[in-house]
Amino acid sequence: MRSSKNSINPSLKKQITKMFAQLICDIKNFEEAATFLEDFFNPAEIEIFSKRLAIAYWLKKKRSYKNIRDNLKVSSATISTVSELLNKKGLKIALKKVEAEEWANLWAEKIKKIIK
Numbered sequence: 001m002r003s004s005k006n007s008i009n010p011s012l013k014k015q016i017t018k019m020f021a022q023l024i025c026d027i028k029n030f031e032e033a034a035t036f037l038e039d040f041f042n043p044a045e046i047e048i049f050s051k052r053l054a055i056a057y058w059l060k061k062k063r064s065y066k067n068i069r070d071n072l073k074v075s076s077a078t079i080s081t082v083s084e085l086l087n088k089k090g091l092k093i094a095l096k097k098v099e100a101e102e103w104a105n106l107w108a109e110k111i112k113k114i115i116k
Helices: 012-024 030-040 043-060 065-071 076-081 089-115
Strands: none
Touching: 043 065, 043 076, 043 089, 065 076
């Protein structure tokens, strides 16, 4: 992944990155998160990051490059770049959270059917 063309002092970079990470931790719920994303990022940025997560998720689910490319309208190069990130700790954490949410929703639906 590329960074900004204009480098800043490494100490300042560390400080503002920490501030951003703390902000992410402090967001309390879905509504706050959605509001922050919509107000802070432009639609193209949201789409880029959302697609990156979807690519990682689908790669983990063993979808083909062609399937991902056709559905998400991304290049093979983008898929390859994301594929290289699959063993990174941060992406593993994110995918675990996505899968936990998916599992919880699946079981919630099953329980609703049993109760009815």
